[in-house]
Structure formats: structure tokens, C-alpha cells
Amino acid sequence: MFFYRFVGWMMKKIVFAGALLALAGCVQVDSYSEVVKAPAPAGLEGYWQSAGPQSEMMSPDAIASLIVTKEGNTLDCRQWQRVIVLPGKLMKRDDAVYNVTSALDVYPIEREGDTLSYDRMTLKRVDRLTPECEQAWKKASADKSGQ
Structure with a gap:
């Protein structure tokens, strides 16, 4: 009898620990306007x-x-x-940096030298944008300054 009670108690602890681990890495944003924009860390x-x-x-x-x-x-x-563009802003939580888009997508950003891990992709630092993205950036900047 004691054995079954002990096993039941352990199962509850394991389920609770698993749920806690699953939620530990999640970052949720409910309102874009409430996200506090953080300046870019050095090199980003x-x-x-x-x-x-x-x-x-x-x-x-x-x-x-x-x-x-x-x-x-x-x-x-x-x-x-x-071309699909999403404006966003950087958010810091603990030591991690995230990009929060206006669509409420939250992507962790990790930089190592001139390589960036972003949305399960590898990005490299470049001197110039593609013409399409440069045009979208100019339009987004003009829209922001016109508000």
C-alpha cells in the first residue's frame, strides 16, 4: 500500500516538474504597445x-x-x-534579447561575431540590404516619422 501511495506522489511531482520546465523558456507578449523597447546591445x-x-x-x-x-x-x-515586412522592437528579458514583431511574434536573437541565430535561421552581417528590403525599410521609416 505504501509503495503505491509513494509512486502516485512521485508521478505528481514528475508531471509538475515537466510542466514547469516546458513553461520556463516561453516568452509571451500580449500587447505590442506595452513592450518596453531596449536599445541594441553592442554589435547587434x-x-x-x-x-x-x-x-x-x-x-x-x-x-x-x-x-x-x-x-x-x-x-x-x-x-x-x-516581400513581407514586419516592424518590431528589441526586448530584453534577463540576459536574453528578443525581437518582438508588430504581429506579436517573439524571436530570440543570439549573436556570435558576425553571425546571428534568429527564427531558426542563420543570418550574416551585410553592408547593404536587397533593393526590395531597402525600399520597405525606407517606407517603414517614413511611415513612422509621419505619424
Whole structure:
């Protein structure tokens, strides 16, 4: 009898510990306007672009770009058959940096030298954007200053 009671108690502890571990790495944002924008950490400001085919993209020809400003504004630009852009802002939680898009997507950002891990992709630092993303960035910047 004692054995069964002990096993039941242990099972509850294991289930609770598993649930706690599953929730430990989650970052949830309910309101974009309530996200506190953080300035870009040293070395993160600039243009980042996918280097070669990425398994997370729809096609080997697709290109992902991320623009990060010193103030912490971001623009996630993805292009293949069309250009899809999402403005965002950097958010810091503990020692981690995240990009929170206006669509409430939250992506951790990890930088190692001139390589960025972002949304399960590898991005490299570049000097220039693609013409399509540069045009989208100019439009987004103009829209923001016009508000």
C-alpha cells in the first residue's frame, strides 16, 4: 500500500516538474504597445541577411533580412515571390534579447561575431540590404516619422 501511495506522489511531482520546465523558456507578449523597447546591445545594430538556403524558408531562393537600429527598432524582411515586412522592437528579458514583431511574434536573437541565430535561421552581417528590403525599410521609416 505504501509503495503505491509513494509512486502516485512521485508521478505528481514528475508531471509538475515537466510542466514547469516546458513553461520556463516561453516568452509571451500580449500587447505590442506595452513592450518596453531596449536599445541594441553592442554589435547587434546593422543589417543581417540569410546566408544561403535556409530550411525554415519556403524556397532555397528566399531571402531573410533583419534590420536592427541603435535605438532598438527592427524590421523583419522576408522575400521570395513577394516581400513581407514586419516592424518590431528589441526586448530584453534577463540576459536574453528578443525581437518582438508588430504581429506579436517573439524571436530570440543570439549573436556570435558576425553571425546571428534568429527564427531558426542563420543570418550574416551585410553592408547593404536587397533593393526590395531597402525600399520597405525606407517606407517603414517614413511611415513612422509621419505619424
